[in-house]
Amino acid sequence: MAFFLSGSDTMIDFDAIPHDRLPVLLRTMPKAELHIHIEGSLEPELIFALAQRNGVALPYANVEALRAAYAFTDLQSFLDIYYAGASVLLEEQDFFDMGLAYFERAAADNVVHAELFFDPQTHTDRGVPIGTVINGLSRACETAQRELGVSGALILCFLRHLSEEAAFATLDAAMPYLQTPLQTAPQSARSRIVGVGLDSSERGNPPEKFARVFERCRELGLHLVAHAGEEGPPAYIWSALDVLQVERIDHGVACLGDPALVARLAAERVPLTVCPLSNVKLRVYPTMDRHNLAALLDAGLCATVNSDDPAYFGGYINQNFMEAFAALPQLTARHAHRLAANSFEAAFVDAATKARWNQMLDKVFAAD
Numbered sequence: 001m002a003f004f005l006s007g008s009d010t011m012i013d014f015d016a017i018p019h020d021r022l023p024v025l026l027r028t029m030p031k032a033e034l035h036i037h038i039e040g041s042l043e044p045e046l047i048f049a050l051a052q053r054n055g056v057a058l059p060y061a062n063v064e065a066l067r068a069a070y071a072f073t074d075l076q077s078f079l080d081i082y083y084a085g086a087s088v089l090l091e092e093q094d095f096f097d098m099g100l101a102y103f104e105r106a107a108a109d110n111v112v113h114a115e116l117f118f119d120p121q122t123h124t125d126r127g128v129p130i131g132t133v134i135n136g137l138s139r140a141c142e143t144a145q146r147e148l149g150v151s152g153a154l155i156l157c158f159l160r161h162l163s164e165e166a167a168f169a170t171l172d173a174a175m176p177y178l179q180t181p182l183q184t185a186p187q188s189a190r191s192r193i194v195g196v197g198l199d200s201s202e203r204g205n206p207p208e209k210f211a212r213v214f215e216r217c218r219e220l221g222l223h224l225v226a227h228a229g230e231e232g233p234p235a236y237i238w239s240a241l242d243v244l245q246v247e248r249i250d251h252g253v254a255c256l257g258d259p260a261l262v263a264r265l266a267a268e269r270v271p272l273t274v275c276p277l278s279n280v281k282l283r284v285y286p287t288m289d290r291h292n293l294a295a296l297l298d299a300g301l302c303a304t305v306n307s308d309d310p311a312y313f314g315g316y317i318n319q320n321f322m323e324a325f326a327a328l329p330q331l332t333a334r335h336a337h338r339l340a341a342n343s344f345e346a347a348f349v350d351a352a353t354k355a356r357w358n359q360m361l362d363k364v365f366a367a368d
């Protein structure tokens with residue numbers, strides 16, 4: 001049957017959509033972005049502008065020299081330059097400017113909702129107060145909602161190459177800013193933090209290392225996500241699910257090597273926040289035509305497309321869609337619609353909001 005009944009009763013004839021309409025659909029369809037490290041959205045131009053504003057010396061002569069240094073070979077060599085770039089962020093206004101610059105790009109890509117990862121330890125370890133970080137980013141979320149119509153939330157990430165003790169110290173410092181039903185400390189009304197995540201170097205830093213801090217976050221009623229199965233093995237995905245009890249897996253592309261894991265992820269509709277350009281840039285796949293995005297979808301998984309660190313990996317969310325679909329001809333309009341619908345299903349928002357976004361999505365695909 002050519003017709004597919006979508007969530008909002010709109011009949012979409014996917015098979016009748018000509019292949020050459022795909023690029024327009026990918027660009028214009030509403031979507032949510034759920035895997036974006038806001039520090040990874042720092043463009044060389046903004047790094048230099050902030051360095052000048054704050055009197056920070058950079059080990060690069062100019063914007064071109066910095067951009068040329070973005071030739072990483074693996075996750076660690078990327079992280080080295082990533083932390084150097086973050087060194088220019090000192091004042092609340094810097095974090096606001098970085099956040100809003102991302103939201104402007106996201107709005108241009110028809111992102112209706114973004115959940116931004118941020119790494120407080122990258123900043124507090126340099127002496128920047130955690131409130132400076134959270135207030136600047138939360139204010140960017142407010143402005144994005146008001147002026148761009150993009151809703152935003154924040155996910156506080158623990159750096160997994162640091163200790164669990166350091167993660168607990170970060171959680172303690174963030175307590176006044178956590179939006180949770182069980183939070184008893186005085187809350188900052190402005191904070192947009194809805195959950196916690198786990199990022200940075202995966203190899204050698206299994207999820208188990210953070211079992212207790214995630215248990216505490218779960219008790220606080222926070223949403224839980226974790227990077228797993230990017231460079232690490234399927235076993236890290238299992239322990240992210242079973243030990244950390246996360247609701248989403250960030251990346252997770254390694255799951256296809258483990259059929260029992262795929263069956264579990266599909267049955268429980270555990271979202272995977274996949275980042276195609278990142279995976280190619282960091283050599284998880286040698287080229288985009290070897291990426292397993294189509295296989296993940298065809299296995300019935302709730303895969304989504306995201307940009308990870310867009311300033312460093314070659315593009316924002318629409319560039320990820322465009323390059324993945326160009327390299328993988330088995331991806332069709334039905335897959336595009338599925339990816340956008342999955343991003344809404346996976347978002348930490350209420351059901352009524354998701355239904356509204358799905359109606360917007362169906363309208364784009366139903367239009368001539």
Ligand SMILES: [Zn+2]
Nearest residue numbers: 037199250308
């Ligand atoms: Zn990531």
